Amino acid sequence: xxxxxxxxxxxxxxxxxxxxxxxxxxxxxxxxxxxxxxxxxxxxxxxxxxxxxxxxxxxxxxxxxxxxxxxxxxxxxxxxxxxxxxxxxxxxxxxxxxxxxxxxxxxxxxxxxxxxxxxxxxxxxxxxxxxxxxxxxxxxxxxxxxxxxxxxxxxxxxxxxxxxxxxxxxxxxxxxxxxxxxxxxxxxxxxxxxxxxxxxxxxxxxxxxxxxxxxxxxxxxxxxxxxxxxxxxxxxxxxxxxxxxxxxxxxxxxxxxxxxxxxxxxxxxxxxxxxxxxxxxxxxxxxxxxxxxxxxxxxxxxxxxxxxxxxxxxxxxxxxxxxxxxxxxxxxxxxxxxxxxxxxxxxxxxxxxxxxxxxxxxxxxxxxxxxxxxxxxxxxxxxxxxxxxxxxxxxxxxxxxxxxxxxxxxxxxxxxxx
Amino acid sequence: xxxxxxxxxxxxxxxxxxxxxxxxxxxxxxxxxxxxxxxxxxxxxxxxxxxxxxxxxxxxxxxxxxxxxxxxxxxxxxxxxxxxxxxxxxxxxxxxxxxxxxxxxxxxxxxxxxxxxxxxxxxxxxxxxxxxxxxxxxxxxxxxxxxxxxxxxxxxxxxxxxxxxxxxxxxxxxxxxxxxxxxxxxxxxxxxxxxxxxxxxxxxxxxxxxxxxxxxxxxxxxxxxxxxxxxxxxxxxxxxxxxxxxxxxxxxxxxxxxxxxxxxxxxxxxxxxxxxxxxxxxxxxxxxxxxxxxxxxxxxxxxxxxxxxxxxxxxxxxxxxxxxxxxxxxxxxxxxxxxxxxxxxx
Numbered sequence: 001x002x003x004x005x006x007x008x009x010x011x012x013x014x015x016x017x018x019x020x021x022x023x024x025x026x027x028x029x030x031x032x033x034x035x036x037x038x039x040x041x042x043x044x045x046x047x048x049x050x051x052x053x054x055x056x057x058x059x060x061x062x063x064x065x066x067x068x069x070x071x072x073x074x075x076x077x078x079x080x081x082x083x084x085x086x087x088x089x090x091x092x093x094x095x096x097x098x099x100x101x102x103x104x105x106x107x108x109x110x111x112x113x114x115x116x117x118x119x120x121x122x123x124x125x126x127x128x129x130x131x132x133x134x135x136x137x138x139x140x141x142x143x144x145x146x147x148x149x150x151x152x153x154x155x156x157x158x159x160x161x162x163x164x165x166x167x168x169x170x171x172x173x174x175x176x177x178x179x180x181x182x183x184x185x186x187x188x189x190x191x192x193x194x195x196x197x198x199x200x201x202x203x204x205x206x207x208x209x210x211x212x213x214x215x216x217x218x219x220x221x222x223x224x225x226x227x228x229x230x231x232x233x234x235x236x237x238x239x240x241x242x243x244x245x246x247x248x249x250x251x252x253x254x255x256x257x258x259x260x261x262x263x264x265x266x267x268x269x270x271x272x273x274x275x276x277x278x279x280x281x282x283x284x285x286x287x288x289x290x291x292x293x294x295x296x297x298x299x300x301x302x303x304x305x306x307x308x309x310x311x312x313x314x315x316x317x318x319x320x321x322x323x324x325x326x327x328x329x330x331x332x333x334x335x336x337x338x339x340x341x342x343x344x345x346x347x348x349x350x351x352x353x354x355x356x357x358x359x360x361x362x363x364x365x366x367x368x369x370x371x372x373x374x375x376x377x378x379x380x381x382x383x384x385x386x387x388x389x390x391x392x393x394x395x396x397x398x399x400x401x402x403x404x405x406x407x408x409x410x411x412x413x414x415x416x417x418x
Numbered sequence: 419x420x421x422x423x424x425x426x427x428x429x430x431x432x433x434x435x436x437x438x439x440x441x442x443x444x445x446x447x448x449x450x451x452x453x454x455x456x457x458x459x460x461x462x463x464x465x466x467x468x469x470x471x472x473x474x475x476x477x478x479x480x481x482x483x484x485x486x487x488x489x490x491x492x493x494x495x496x497x498x499x500x501x502x503x504x505x506x507x508x509x510x511x512x513x514x515x516x517x518x519x520x521x522x523x524x525x526x527x528x529x530x531x532x533x534x535x536x537x538x539x540x541x542x543x544x545x546x547x548x549x550x551x552x553x554x555x556x557x558x559x560x561x562x563x564x565x566x567x568x569x570x571x572x573x574x575x576x577x578x579x580x581x582x583x584x585x586x587x588x589x590x591x592x593x594x595x596x597x598x599x600x601x602x603x604x605x606x607x608x609x610x611x612x613x614x615x616x617x618x619x620x621x622x623x624x625x626x627x628x629x630x631x632x633x634x635x636x637x638x639x640x641x642x643x644x645x646x647x648x649x650x651x652x653x654x655x656x657x658x659x660x661x662x663x664x665x666x667x668x669x670x671x672x673x674x675x676x677x678x679x680x681x682x683x684x685x686x687x688x689x690x691x692x693x694x695x696x697x698x699x700x701x702x703x704x705x706x707x708x709x710x711x712x713x714x715x716x717x718x719x720x721x722x723x724x725x726x727x728x729x730x731x732x733x734x735x736x737x738x739x740x741x742x743x744x745x746x747x748x749x750x751x752x753x754x755x756x757x758x759x760x761x762x763x764x
Binding site: 027031034044046047054056057058059061064065067068069070074096100102103268269270291295296299315316317320321346347349 | 539569632665721
């Protein structure tokens with residue numbers, strides 16, 4: 001609405017001409033000036049300027065809705081009342097039915113905790129037919145760090161929705177609905193965002209995943225978070241307006257970085273805690289700083305604490321801060337307990353990654369070894385999924401299967417030799 | 419008063435001065451046609467100039483009496499008026515206490531805090547609470563909610579509205595014991611219907627909506643609170659020109675203040691936080707810089723203190739600086755209970 005042309009706003013002819021003559025053509029240009037500046041620039045009286053400004057404001061202002069109308073509209077028009085169910089019962093309940101449409105949802109967590117796994121599961125869910133609790137639409141997956149694995153995704157699908165994925169041709173159809181984009185630079189990323197804006201209108205896109213946002217932004221600015229010098233660039237604004245206007249959920253992931261001191265977590269009027277253990281006790285914080293944190297609506301923190309993984313609702317306008325224990329099995333992410341524990345105070349935003357510090361092994365590897373999932377062992381399954389070229393690979397969440405994502409999905413028998 | 423200060427166009431002013439009319443008194447005895455001839459303008463233009471001039475000279479006149487200046491009020495009158503004003507409760511008694519009873523009408527209150535502290539929650543709560551009927555000690559007004567971040571959740575508004583209706587019924591039952599008959603016939607949906615929601619996607623729209631509010635509220639006189647959540651968002655992202663930002667922000671603050679005074683309503687604006695290098699360390703501070711911090715009447719900062727959420731009055735001409743705990747529950751903003759019980763939402 002900001003770019004609306006002044007000449008089309010039905011101003012008196014003479015005023016419209018004056019604006020045109022001074023080269024003020026859009027509402028944005030007119031509203032960036034004060035009344036007096038406009039008076040000087042247009043050489044007209046106060047009364048005319050203010051009536052013209054009132055008219056321009058009225059036109060440029062988006063229409064209002066009552067909250068009731070908003071709610072009715074969402075319930076009627078959108079499947080699941082405007083939420084994408086995550087399949088995790090406790091989390092869905094807390095979020096009033098799942099990841100809401102039209103807002104930015106962020107996943108934060110240390111490397112290998114399961115962010116990508118969660119994203120893949122969400123992509124599957126969005127592509128499933130409505131009868132199975134999905135959104136029956138396409139998914140755009142922007143994979144900045146080249147972590148998306150179609151094999152793993154199919155595996156999750158086969159394990160969690162056996163009746164769909166065992167149907168002939170269904171696996172292909174489901175996987176065919178997920179479009180993976182791999183931008184290698186910020187300009188490519190912006191380009192793909194623009195493509196998406198077009199695609200959203202034409203295709204039945206029901207979910208956009210950006211994994212990870214940090215990789216996109218940290219490419220430009222090295223030091224994030226501590227100062228206010230965050231990228232002035234508005235790529236993520238694009239993301240938000242994308243979500244808002246197409247009314248689809250947008251999920252982004254964010255990495256963590258360590259912070260040594262309690263920098264900037266108190267106001268000047270607060271008394272400094274004296275027993276502050278200065279120094280070596282570094283802790284993790286989300287890689288993108290406070291400015292970014294303000295712009296996401298829902299923040300889910302994935303963390304590991306004394307051998308157990310937790311998913312925490314660190315910021316959500318509709319539920320208290322809850323923590324649910326989870327693990328990652330062959331069927332993807334699943335909750336161990338649907339009744340979350342409520343968190344208090346500083347605990348909400350803390351990010352633990354305990355195992356990592358112990359032996360210097362990747363966090364996930366250690367968890368898997370210590371606590372093999374009750375069903376089929378995840379490690380074994382991973383080994384049977386060795387890439388067909390026979391290369392040796394590191395078995396960590398992120399880099400397994402990396403080079404093989406875009407190959408055609410092998411037949412089921414190959415995935416499950418047993 | 420001089421002609422130079424008249425709100426007329428620059429070329430007309432130039433013509434006036436060239437013709438030798440520098441003071442308003444020199445214009446007072448002129449007829450429009452004389453002026454038109456002398457300035458070489460049309461009759462109607464001359465008439466306009468004289469109208470503006472006479473209006474201004476009337477404002478300028480200092481004839482004694484009660485109100486010396488037009489629009490001025492004595493402090494005594496203001497005191498009376500203030501005592502009559504009702505306040506909008508936050509549903510948290512401790513918070514109301516430090517705010518002197520709630521959010522004040524006719525004032526601009528800025529509320530800031532870190533992400534996830536409950537700013538939006540407080541916003542939704544206030545949008546619901548402003549509708550508490552007059553019989554129950556509320557304002558019985560409506561709310562305008564200006565959402566710049568897209569964080570307004572209709573589901574959450576419904577939860578808060580439902581809880582609020584239950585509270586009202588309960589309170590009403592208490593009242594009725596004292597033989598006062600009044601019926602609560604508000605439904606949660608009615609509460610939602612009285613929240614006018616504007617979704618703003620750029621700073622231009624933000625400027626536009628704030629100028630448009632004047633017209634909107636004069637058509638919807640029962641609006642008693644305007645909530646801007648948050649004022650910061652668009653001004654933080656796509657701004658290179660900081661001088662322009664300061665100018666626009668102060669213009670906006672003035673307009674909001676004007677709205678608050680003219681229509682006797684409360685304006686609540688939410689601000690984000692940033693980190694600032696002060697006294698050798700990084701500390702949290704509200705965003706938008708120092709010049710912005712002058713523009714609001716009251717400033718409240720929400721912060722974490724140990725395991726509890728606290729509100730702190732950072733700036734206020736009438737309230738003393740104090741802090742109070744509050745909590746965000748399934749029902750909305752409530753008093754902080756030391757024993758945190760899990761509140762089930764569904």
